[in-house]
Amino acid sequence: MVNHLNNVLLILTFTCLFLAVNAQKLPIFDILHPSHFDGAVSHNILNLPTKNHKAVENGGQDGVNNQNQEDDDDEEEGGQNKLKMRVKKGDVLVISNGAWELINEDSGVSAMHINLLPTNKILVIDAKVYRVSRLKLPEGAKCIPFRDELTNENKEDCWAHAMEYDIITNQVRPLRIGEGDPWCSSGGLSPDGTLVSTGGFFDGAKSIRHFSGPGCTNAGNCEFKEYNNLLKEERWYGTQQLLGNGEFIVVGGRRAFSYEFVPREEGKASEKPYFFPFLYETSDLDENNLYPFVHLHPEGNLFIFSNNRSLLLNPTTNKILRTYPVLPGGSRNYPASGMSVLLPIDLNAAAANASKPIRAEVLMCGGNTPDAFDFAEKKKVFLPALRDCNRMVITDQKPFWDKEEMPTGRVMGDALLLPNGQVLMINGAQEGTAAWWDADKPNYAPVLYTPWMLKGLRFRQLESSNIARMYHSTSAVLPSGKIWVAGSNTHNTYKAVDRFPTETRVEAFSPPYLDSFYQRYRPKIDEDNNLKEFTYGQVIKVQFFLEDHPLTLPHLDDFKVSIYYPPFTTHGTAMGQRMVLLRKHSIRERESGLYRIRLSTPPSSSIAPPGYYMLSVVYRGIPSAAMWVRIKPQQ
Ligand SMILES: *[C@@H]1O[C@H](CO)[C@@H](O)[C@H](O)[C@H]1NC(C)=O
Numbered sequence: 275m276v277n278h279l280n281n282v283l284l285i286l287t288f289t290c291l292f293l294a295v296n297a298q299k300l301p302i303f304d305i306l307h308p309s310h311f312d313g314a315v316s317h318n319i320l321n322l323p324t325k326n327h328k329a330v331e332n333g334g335q336d337g338v339n340n341q342n343q344e345d346d347d348d349e350e351e352g353g354q355n356k357l358k359m360r361v362k363k364g365d366v367l368v369i370s371n372g373a374w375e376l377i378n379e380d381s382g383v384s385a386m387h388i389n390l391l392p393t394n395k396i397l398v399i400d401a402k403v404y405r406v407s408r409l410k411l412p413e414g415a416k417c418i419p420f421r422d423e424l425t426n427e428n429k430e431d432c433w434a435h436a437m438e439y440d441i442i443t444n445q446v447r448p449l450r451i452g453e454g455d456p457w458c459s460s461g462g463l464s465p466d467g468t469l470v471s472t473g474g475f476f477d478g479a480k481s482i483r484h485f486s487g488p489g490c491t492n493a494g495n496c497e498f499k500e501y502n503n504l505l506k507e508e509r510w511y512g513t514q515q516l517l518g519n520g521e522f523i524v525v526g527g528r529r530a531f532s533y534e535f536v537p538r539e540e541g542k543a544s545e546k547p548y549f550f551p552f553l554y555e556t557s558d559l560d561e562n563n564l565y566p567f568v569h570l571h572p573e574g575n576l577f578i579f580s581n582n583r584s585l586l587l588n589p590t591t592n593k594i595l596r597t598y599p600v601l602p603g604g605s606r607n608y609p610a611s612g613m614s615v616l617l618p619i620d621l622n623a624a625a626a627n628a629s630k631p632i633r634a635e636v637l638m639c640g641g642n643t644p645d646a647f648d649f650a651e652k653k654k655v656f657l658p659a660l661r662d663c664n665r666m667v668i669t670d671q672k673p674f675w676d677k678e679e680m681p682t683g684r685v686m687g688d689a690l691l692l693p694n695g696q697v698l699m700i701n702g703a704q705e706g707t708a709a710w711w712d713a714d715k716p717n718y719a720p721v722l723y724t725p726w727m728l729k730g731l732r733f734r735q736l737e738s739s740n741i742a743r744m745y746h747s748t749s750a751v752l753p754s755g756k757i758w759v760a761g762s763n764t765h766n767t768y769k770a771v772d773r774f775p776t777e778t779r780v781e782a783f784s785p786p787y788l789d790s791f792y793q794r795y796r797p798k799i800d801e802d803n804n805l806k807e808f809t810y811g812q813v814i815k816v817q818f819f820l821e822d823h824p825l826t827l828p829h830l831d832d833f834k835v836s837i838y839y840p841p842f843t844t845h846g847t848a849m850g851q852r853m854v855l856l857r858k859h860s861i862r863e864r865e866s867g868l869y870r871i872r873l874s875t876p877p878s879s880s881i882a883p884p885g886y887y888m889l890s891v892v893y894r895g896i897p898s899a900a901m902w903v904r905i906k907p908q909q
């Protein structure tokens with residue numbers, strides 16, 4: 275019976291695929307996908323003797339009989355399961371182009387800086403400088419007095435310039451920022467879940483702000499705690515990054531050719547700035563060195579990219595360990611604003627050969643020419659954004675930039691790591707640069723990049739939005755696997771009517787893997803029965819459900835378990851974004867449809883700094899919804 279059903283399902287699947295493929299006129303490479311081996315696998319199973327069919331069908335009972343094996347996952351599936359084959363199937367053919375939905379028609383505050391918090395709220399921070407938004411401060415909150423320089427009058431600002439956005443209910447809660455202006459600031463999630471925001475503009479250029487964490491119950495009543503003048507230098511357009519020791523570093527900013535460390539203790543001043551001539555050397559007439567890209571190298575050093583050059587800095591000794599080849603083709607940092615990600619760090623690859631160092635690779639895409647900002651600012655001539663995407667293995671002895679082309683040029687876009695290890699490039703423009711009124715031709719279509727595909731087959735353009743997300747737009751990966759997309763304000767105030775109005779609408783983009791067609795491949799994490807806090811070098815088990823449990827044993831190669839540090843995103847820079855693919859040991863079907871995978875947690879805090887991560891189980895390229903886990907600091 276089950277076998278018959280399976281046959282029918284398979285036929286249906288192939289028919290649907292065939293129809294879908296024809297309907298969408300897919301490129302050939304998508305059709306030649308290993309998912310088609312499904313048929314061959316089932317055929318093998320169908321040829322087994324009847325008795326074994328029964329064993330397969332009664333998988334549930336089999337699991338129950340083997341309860342005594344519960345803590346002995348090194349053993350293969352017992353009993354009649356031994357007759358099943360372990361077959362690798364490869365990634366599922368995913369042909370959807372994704373889907374957009376409008377989830378909030380007016381969130382009130384344009385999302386210039388955002389960070390998803392472990393409380394499933396997105397903290398949104400705009401700039402105070404506008405003195406306006408579309409969301410009033412809560413009843414009873416003190417308005418902020420200010421001097422209107424134009425009219426020379428004392429006024430009060432009663433608008434919210436920050437808010438908490440609930441990703442489950444899509445409701446917002448206005449927040450008050452009463453001190454220094456966070457305009458073009460930096461930030462990150464600290465190991466205890468507190469959002470630490472640094473720098474900004476004018477009175478906020480040396481500020482440190484704390485939100486959430488211990489002492490605040492997360493029951494929807496957290497407020498900012500603000501401290502002005504704690505940083506040693508002004509950090510306007512600086513980049514913040516969490517180090518393995520749980521401390522933040524802030525690098526650069528306008529006319530700030532230095533970095534400094536953020537004291538872990540709230541309200542304490544930073545000790546001193548460290549002069550960093552590299553930022554001065556890479557600053558050109560249009561700057562193009564702001565919001566430098568900073569990635570934590572697996573050995574604890576910092577890969578820092580500014581304009582078209584990069585190096586490796588040891589943040590403990592303050593020594594420059596090496597420099598990397600110049601990346602030709604243009605400028606990548608603000609205002610030429612390209613995108614950069616550290617590709618997922620795969621701990622399985624490293625495990626294969628213990629004496630091999632852990633591999634880390636950086637992707638650097640888009641941007642514009644060094645003089646593009648000058649053209650946009652002075653002549654309102656918007657040069658086409660760069661189309662190239664470049665990869666470099668930063669852990670290699672002889673690294674080089676390997677160039678590819680995106681389907682479209684992109685400036686001010688976000689590059690986000692998806693739970694299955696793909697990269698999504700979203701938002702931004704096809705012409706011009708960052709800054710007010712300096713870009714044109716919104717890039718409405720996200721692009722999916724699959725790093726492990728063959729070169730030339732890695733990019734796929736997805737469904738377009740119809741909302742322009744240009745300067746001051748943001749996006750974030752949600753635990754559901756959807757992308758939260760918001761912001762865009764290309765003016766010096768809030769403008770409702772304009773070619774590119776100030777956006778307070780929020781959209782959600784569902785990447786191709788969320789198409790309901792692939793539902794049967796989507797693992798579902800058994801949250802109640804999983805460990806949610808662990809430390810380094812620990813062996814853990816993650817339990818999950820999977821509807822699609824074909825008549826074979828699961829193959830470890832068909833699974834990935836990723837952990838993702840939610841970044842602080844602003845101006846196309848996703849500070850602290852990081853994905854690690856955990857080392858897998860074994861997988862076992864405990865009972866019908868209930869699986870358990872044995873893994874090692876990361877070996878050190880320089881590979882994965884302590885803090886909150888989104889853990890996803892990926893089956894054949896289709897990710898589960900994520901579960902929040904916490905890596906506790908090393909003792
Ligand atoms: C790197 O950027 C600088 C500053 O914009 C520029 O002068 C130089 O020509 C660039 N180098 C290359 C190889 O593109």
Ligand SMILES: *[C@@H]1O[C@H](CO)[C@@H](O)[C@H](O)[C@H]1NC(C)=O
Nearest residue numbers: 624626627628629630631632
């Ligand atoms: C392991 O890696 C080391 C260093 O890269 C290399 O010399 C050695 O040949 C590798 N061993 C195997 C078995 O691949």
